Amino acid sequence: HFPKDYPLQRDYAIVTAWSDDCKLALKRFKKIQNSSKHKPYIITLMGECMVKQGRYKDALSFLDKSQKRYPNYSGLRHLRQKALIEEASRTSSGTEIKNYTQYNESDQGFPEWLVLTEASFQVSKRNRFFSQYIISRSSDDAFKAGEQDRLAIGWRYQYSPHLFLEQSVSKDVKENGLGGSLSRIRYNPSDTWNFEFMHDTYSLDIPIRAKASNVEAKQTTFSMTYDVDESWYGYVTVNRYRFSDTNIRESLYGEYGILLLKKTDLEHRLSVEVYSSRNSLTGAPYFNPIKDKSLSLTYKLDLHFRSSRFDKHSDQFSISLGQYDQKGFATRGRWGLYYGQDYKISNRFHFSYGLGYGRNVYDGQLESEKKFEMKFVLRL
Structure with a gap:
C-alpha cells in the first residue's frame, strides 16, 4: 500500500529491520531503494541487513552510490570495509599467502633486499595460525654475516x-x-x-x-x-x-x-x-x-x-x-x-x-x- 509514500515505506522497513527480520526489511526497502532521499542512518541500517543476508554485491553497489552523496560520512566507509571483509571470508577457504619484497639502499648507498613470505590458515572464526619465512641480503661482502634466513x-x-x-x-x-x-x-x-x-x-x-x-x-x-x-x-x-x-x-x-x-x-x-x-x-x-x-x-x-x-x-x-x-x-x-x-x-x-x-x-x-x-x- 502507498508505494509512493516515502516516509511510510522507509519507517516500515526500519521497524522490520529493528525486529531482526532483515530478509523482510530488504523486501520492503526495495520499493524505495533507488530514492535520493535516504539519510545516512537508513543507508547504514539497510546496508548492514544486506551484509547479514550475504548480499555483498548488492551492499557494495548500494554503499558506493551512497558514498558519492555523503563522501565524508565515516560510517559508510567502515560498513563498506566490513562488507569487503565478510565477502572475502565467505569466498575463501581461510588459507592466505602473502609476500612483501623490498629493495632499499641503506646508509651510504649499499643495496639490501628483504623478502617476507607468509602462509596462514584460519582454523576457526577467531583463530588463525601462520608461518613466515624472512630473508635479508646485502650486496656488500662486508655485511654478509648480517644476512638472515628466519x-x-x-x-x-x-x-x-x-x-x-x-x-x-x-x-x-x-x-x-x-x-x-x-x-x-x-x-x-x-x-x-x-x-x-x-x-x-x-x-x-x-x-x-x-x-x-x-x-x-x-x-x-x-x-x-x-x-x-x-x-x-x-x-x-x-x-x-x-x-x-x-x-x-x-x-x-x-x-x-x-x-x-x-x-x-x-x-x-x-x-x-x-x-x-x-x-x-x-x-x-x-x-x-x-x-x-x-x-x-x-x-x-x-x-x-x-x-x-x-x-x-x-x-x-x-x-x-x-x-x-x-x-x-x-x-x-x-x-x-x-x-x-x-x-x-x-x-x-x-x-x-x-x-x-x-x-x-x-x-x-x-x-x-x-x-x-x-x-x-x-x-x-
Missing part, C-alpha cells in the same frame, strides 16, 4: 570485535640460530581510535650492519591512530630498542594528514611528518646518531581507474620535502619521489608495487636513495 610460526586471535592478539616465535635457520618471540596487542575501541602494543625480543628493524657485527636488539613499540573520517587523521608511534652492545635507542614518529580534495576518480592529500631519536652509545659500527630529528611535508595524489578487468585499480604519486638535523652536523634538506600502482584483481588476489627515489643524509653528507617494494595477497 623462520617464524605464530597465532592470531580475535578476542572480540575490538581486541586482537598475536604471538609468534622465530629462529634463524642458518647462521646463529638465535630465537625470538613477538607479542602484539591491537585494540580498536571505536571506528576512530586504534591502539597497538608490540614487543619483539629479536627485532628485524635494525641495520644489517648491526647484525653483521653480531649485534641484536629487543624492540618495544606503542602506536596510536585517530582517524575521524577520510578528511583528516593523526598517527603517533614510539619505539624503544635495547641493543646487545648496551645501546638504548628511543624514537618518536608523528604524522598528521588532511584530504584536500576528493572526487570519484582522484584524491589530493597533504601530510606533515616529524621524527626524533636518541641513542646512548657512541662509536657504534652502524648508523647511530646521538640525537637527530626531521620535519617533512608530503603531497599525495591518488588516481582511481574503472576497469572491467579489475575490481580495483589505482595509481599513487607522492612528493616530499623536508630537512634533517643530526647532532654534530649541519642541518641539510632532503626530498623524495614515489610512484606506485595497486590492483585488486579479484576477491582472491591483490597486488601492488612502488618505486621511490630521493636524497637522504648520512653523517652530514648528501646521498641518493633508490627503493622498490612489491606485495601481494592470495586467498585460496
